[in-house]
Structure formats: C-alpha cells, structure tokens
Amino acid sequence: MNKVAVVGAGISGLSMANYLEKNKIDYHIYERRKKEDLAGHGFLIPQEGIEYLTQIIDPALLFEHGSFLKKYVQYSHTGKKLAEKNLNNVFAISRHSLIHLLSQNISPEKITYEKTIIPCDLQKGRLKHPDGSYLEADIAIISDGSRSRIRRSLFTGEKMRTVRENEVVNIIQDQEIANSIENDFMKFHYDQGGLTFGILKLSHDTILWYSQFDNEKYKVNECSSDNLKKYMLEVFEEWHPLVSSIIRKSSYENVHLWCVYELEELNPFYTENIVFIGDAAHPLIPFTSQGVTSALKDSHILTKYLVEEDTVLKAFKKYEAERKPEIEIHIRNGRALLNQFLLPIDQYTDHILPISYK
Template sequence: MRKTKKIIIIGGGIGGAATALALNRAGFDVSIYERAQELREVGAGIALWANATHVLNELGLLEDAVRNGCLTTNYQFLTENGKELVNVSVDKFELPVIGIHRADLHKILCSQVASKFTLGQTFERFEQDGAKVSVDMKSGLHDEGDALIGADGLKSQVRAALFGESPPIYRNFTTWRGLTNYIPNQYRPGYIHEFLGRGKGFGFMMLGNNRMYWYAADKTKQGQKHELEVMFQNWFSAIPELIAATDKANIIQTDLYDRVPTRPWGTGNITLLGDAAHPMLPTLGQGACMALEDALVITKCLQESDNITKAFEHYELQRFPRVKSIVEQSLRSGRMGELENPIAVKLRNQFMKLMGSAIADSFTSFHSFRA
C-alpha cells in the first residue's frame, strides 16, 4: 500500500488554498502555513473567467461561486468620455464568467480545508534531505514533509530562499480598488465597463450581494500619492460618482509589479505556484485565474507520478508556456494604457475599434483553456 505523501504549502491565499483543497481531495496529506493571524483574503473584486470557473467546477465549488458572485456577460472598452470602442461577449462558453469578491472566493476555497491551516506563521528557511524537505518558521515551529510548494505571493520568501533576493519590476502604474453599494444609472447588468484615457484607466463591475467593484490605474512614479477625485473629475459621469460614493476605508492603493517569466520554478521536491512563480499585471484579469489553474495542474501531476521531482518538473513544463504568454500579453496591454500623447491615444482607440474581432478572439483563446 502506497504511503500518503505530505505536502507543505507556504501561503494560504487563493492559490495556496485552492492547491490545498485540490490535493486534499486527491488524498494527499496537506499542511498550509500562513503568516496572517486570521483566515481572510484582503482586496476587492476579481473576474473569474471560464478557464477559472472550470477549475472551480472540477473542485465541486462552481455552484457556491455562482451563488456568491454575479454573472458577467460582456467586457466593454470605452473612451474616458464613454464612447464605446469594443464590446466583447464573454458568455459563449460552457462555463460562466463570474464577478466575485476575493474574500468570498477565499472563504469558499478554505471552507473544506480550514483545519489544514496554521496561522500567524512566517516562513524562514527550508532544508532538503533526500526525498524529504523540512521547513522552519520564525516562531520556531518546525515541520517535515515530502514536498514544499511556495504559494506566498509576489514577494515570496520561498522563492528568495531558492534563488536569492530579486525584487519584482515596477511597471509604472499604481492602482486603486474600491467597493461600494452605489450602482450608477449607466451601469449595464452583466457588464464590465472599462474606460481608457491618457495614461489612466478606470473600470467597474458588479460582484455578488449587490456590491459594485471599481478599479483605477494611473501612470506614475513608484509610491506617489494622488487625489482620485481630481484625476477623474472630467471623465464619464459614473466614474466620479463611484469614487465619491466609496468610503475611503474601502479603497486600496497598490503599485503594480511583475517579473520577467523565467525557469526553473524550483528544485527537486520544492516548487512555486501563482504569483510566487509568475506574477503578472492585472490588465487581463488573469492573476487569480492562473493560480487556480496551477492548483489543478500540480495536483494532477502529483497524482500521475509517484516521483515528486518528476511531477514538479512536469507541472512546470505544462504551465510555463501558458503563463509566460499571459504575463507578456498583460505587460503589452499595460503599455497600451501608458500612452499619454493625444495623437497616440487617438490612434490606439481607432486601432481598438478596427481590431474588435481580433480582441474578441484573444479573449476566447485565453478563456477556452481547460487545465
């Protein structure tokens, strides 16, 4: 009888929680260490595209996500004044697209594996010894298992322990994410409305429980502060309305980073997952979706091979081409948003109008993938 393998996961966000759930359902022994003192996800809203809702369906959680989210049918790009550039239907797949609060998704993922979490633990170091790997936390806690997965985000300490400290790349944008109960009259049910201006952007969409999520981005130097109300005061009327209607406590500002996609992601029985392996800009809305895909693929690879090193190599080989493509396309999309010259912005807008069908096709190629 084959002995149950123990997998240690560092990081209990969406990627770590999804991986723990998938592995637990597949019969692995899982331990998750999370530095937060309580089991909750920060942030605001995300779009779960069909490639991600496929993963939730495989994990038996799709109905829960639909119940807690809002079905999305269209992704509409507009000028800052509200003139439509492109309108892409996103409800043509066999699986739905869902707008959901990150905390609601995290709660759904954690509900069946909460007992596997140890909270308030910050990773310090690992040690490999043959087929085993041990981890030490700053608290003094020690654990040993058959494999280690670093799912500890953009500034992953597991990544740093593997490959040395290397800061992520600031990509010239800061972003704000807001949550409010105010729904503008101009909102079209089922739509993601995204407005493109000169070095700025703004979008809004519905989440579950009748909440409106909005996001803004501005080309700026790292760490600078700006007044949102002033920046977007002359934009489409729903935008300053949403900003004014949002409590400042419900607005999160974050600088945007990624990394140049590189391999390897690990060595032997240690690997990385999600933003720890392949952080990307949010311009295509695929960050959390890629972490969910990773969770399913790494579980399948571990099920298919009794050799963890080979399973992790196979996982990396499967995932790298797809995530590399999406990281690079997210960066290209971000650079289109950097344009500030009025002539360049006008040309970009005309290009988007002309390329509407190609943009729709690119959405299909992203979202039709099934891990």
C-alpha cells in the same frame, strides 16, 4: 508521500489545498497574515478558470457569490462608447467571497495563521519556523505571492522590476448605482492614455471598481483613506458622472493600493522538494485577468502529477513543462496590453479585450 506543507492561504494556496483534499493527500497550510483580510479586491475569471473552480466548489454556491458579465464595453473618460465585445462566461467575484468559498472545504485544524515560514540557510530544500525548528513535511508548495520571500531567498539572482502601473481597487455597496448599470464589464479610458477606471457588477447591490495609473505620470502614494479619496476625486473630477459618483460614495476603509511587479525572467518552478505555484511562481500583471485561472490550473496539474508519478521530482518536472509555456504567453500578452494602456486612445492599434487568452 506523507505530508505536504502549503505556504500561503491566498487563492493559489487554498486552491491547492482543495485539490489535495479531493485527492486525500495530507497537508497543512501556513499563512503569515491574520485570518480576516477584507481588502476590496476582486477577480475576473474566464470560462477555463470556472471549469477548474467548479471541480472544488459547488457551481450553484459559487454563482451565488458573483456575477456573469455579458459584454466588455470600452468608453472614453467622458463616456463616449469606443467599442464593445460579447463575453463568453466571464465571471466576476470579490476576493473575500472566493477566499470564503475555498476555505469551506478546509478543516480549521489544517490552517495555521500568523505563522511565517522561512528557508533554512544550512540545508537546501528545507524550510523552518521562526524559532528554528524544521517544517515537518515531505514537500513544500509555496504560494506566498508575487514578491515571494522564499522564492527570493532560493533564487538570489532573480531580477524583479516595478511595472509602470499602479492600481487602486475597491468595492462599493450601493443599490442605486448598481440598478443604473447592466451586468457588463465597463472600462473608461483617459484620452491621453495611462489612466483608466473599470467597473464590474458583482451582485444586485455591489460593485467592484478599480483604477489603473501610469505611475510615471500619477503618483499614487500609500496614504490615509481620506487623502486617497481626495486624490481620486481630483484626478477623476472631469470624468463621466458615473465614475465620480462611485468614487465619492465609496468607503475607503478596505481600499487596496496595488504596486505591480514582474520578474524579468521566470525562475525554475521547483528546487529540491520545494515547488512554487500561482504568483509565487509567475507574477502576472493585472491586465491579463489570468491570476486566478493560472493559480487554479497550477494547483490542478501539480496535484495530478503528484498522484500519477512515482517520484516527486518527476511530478515537479511534468508540472513545470506543462505550465511554463502557457505562462510565458500570458506574460507577453500582459506586456502588450500594458504598452497599449500607456498610449493615447487615438494611437490604440485595436480595442483589445483586457483578458489574456493562450
């Protein structure tokens, strides 16, 4: 194997590059977006994900950039405690921080930004630049997100559907609010279902918050930051004062509005010399909190087989055989969590922890 092209410089692409770097496999990353992407987005990483992440990032450095959460505490929208559960090494970190940490081990010469890679219509298994020239690589690892353009071009029969949930995600730096809460995962639920507000403390002065909407009941449209803030304040006006305070004091410059999609059925994870990882292979709805961990495991296991096997085809087959069954478990768990989210609180079968475990 002479060279690997990694398409996409998000969490899965950068994780893959770090594992390739660790194993001295030559690669280059192509990312269609600009280098700086500061959208207020973050992640929950369970213990298994931390174990993979600390193989490529110094643990002391990693833990400086986020926070371990002690408990999951579930409330009604007015603040009545419904349930709580101790958490075992669940780590919260902003997307920006994790991207920064994963980029530190990658030489700038190995990443090209604002470069779109597309499938070649004339020759299966080949990718090309927009100018028509072929991508010079023995294999291509595709990590261009849940709505992967390359995946849709290669698997033309796939069926992707919108999920009955949208999310608004943001980060606020406010010492006073941060001081008022513990290092817990707090989640407020509307009594009639289909609307939640989650709070994760990232550091002594920084909070990640997100709101989940049943998009059949709440129409969260792409709009200006001022209009989005106004809409949020209207929807959450009667909620616990902590929720309305966070919404009111937040800047909406880098707020992220997430429309969620899923595949009706998973595609193969590879074709010819092209292989998919992370959301490009298997979009997971956010209730699973397994996106980062799954991307890390994909990267680790794919690299392992690329090193061990004598052909790329064998490596791809073993990678898919190992990863697909676990991903299907997370998909089922995510759908179960989504179905419960849509119900009124008094119809919950259980106060389920919003993290999917295999």
